[in-house]
Amino acid sequence: MADLIALLQPRIADRESFRDFVEALDDQVPGIERDIAALRKAPHDRGLIARLFRALHTIKGDAALCKVDTGVAISHPLESLLARCRDGDVVFSALLAEVMLLTLDRLELTVEAMDGGRTVDHLKLPQLVGGLENLARAPAGEIAARAATVIEAVTGFRPQQTGREIPTGTSFTPSHDDLAADLWFFSSLALQLEARSPLFNGRTGRLLRLALDTNAAAGNPVDATQLAAAVYMHDIGMMFLPEHAWLTSGRLSDSARQQLREHPAHAAGLLQRMPGWTAAAEMVRQHHEMPDGKGYPEGLAGDAICAGAKILAIVDAFEAVTLKHSHRGESRSLIRAIAEINACDDQFAAEWIEPFNRVIRKMVES
Secondary structure, X not given: OOOHHHHHOOOOOOHHHHHHHHHHHHHHHHHHHHHHHHHHHOOOOHHHHHHHHHHHXXXXXXXXXXXXXXXXXXXXXXXXXXXXXXXXXXXXXXHHHHHHHXXXXXXXXXXXXXXXXXXXXXXXXXXXXXXHHHHHHOOHHHHHHXXXXXXXXXXXXXXXXXXXXXXXXXXXXXXXXXXXXXXXHHHHHHHHHHOOOHHHXXXXXXXXXXXXHHHHHOXXXXXXXXXXXXXXXXXXXXXXXXXXXXXXXXXXXXXXXXXXXXXXXXXXXXXXXXXXXXXHHHHXXXXXXXXXXXXXXXXXXXXXXXXXXXXXXXXXXXXXXXXXXXXXXXXXXXXXXXXXXXXXXXXXXXXHHHHHHHHHHHHHHO
16 A cells, blocks of 8 residues: 555655656656557567566666655556566556556656655645556456546546547638738748747647637637737747757756747747737737746736736647657657646646646547
8 A cells, every 4th residue: 555645745855865766767767658659569568568567666666775755656556567467467558558658757747846845736646556556456357447547537537549639720710811911921930930840740730729729618718819829929939049949858058948938028029010919929928927926038927927828828838748758759648748737737827727628628538
């Protein structure tokens, strides 16, 4: 039975040992994700399963050695489940892959929260670990149902079609001819940005669809034309920055991070100088602000942030999470991305998370 204190109130017993564990985890996770991706295609590959088991056993051992009790509690039932796969009692499946990847995500989010002195209440660790323990003991015939239950308990979404791509098409058509011409120009700029990296392919259409659908789910309180312009233009400021500041998969230097914080102002400045796009400019300028006032560029909080910027912040983060660590060989599936967005409840406006969840739920369940 998991240690509830370790899950509800994790603590760092020794800061240096904790950093050792985090570094070891960073080393292990990319290989684990690659092996899970390979097992999706070859679920009976005993060599892959054995290697995956050893990696999880190593994470648990590192956590115990470094006195990270929470890491032991999270990884132990996952190791037990892999032991059953290794022994041939349970067949590896896409649902088990989702459970394992979701657990790794939660482990990474947990150590990030611990490192920053933040609460982990929103990560639902007791539900995760309790569900994993039940799953590890379940009869083989109940594995799929219990795996789905674990995912639903942690994320709020019942997995039916995990890993589904978001449709890129949109039926949005502005009515005013001049605005339509401007939007066409904005969309062409967005496509130029997409061309800078293969990871951005189709990004604009996905963001537009999500933003407009989320707005519609809330009753369209934001002008759809202005919101579309903001979607197209919000990252155009990146093109005025050195590529090393934004086309990188590694950690950013302090100077690159500071340069990156300038991109909303560049794009907003362009929109402000064009008649009719004041609201869109405001959305673009504020889309990295946060409800707690810890965003940028102005440190706005709560109602000082416009509704369109709040929508854009959520859909932009969702897109970023689906691509997170893709250089490691494993993109986030839709179900894992929405789980991570919901776990960051202090980063986004609560009143927009609920309509966004409805849009994603409909997408998953359709």
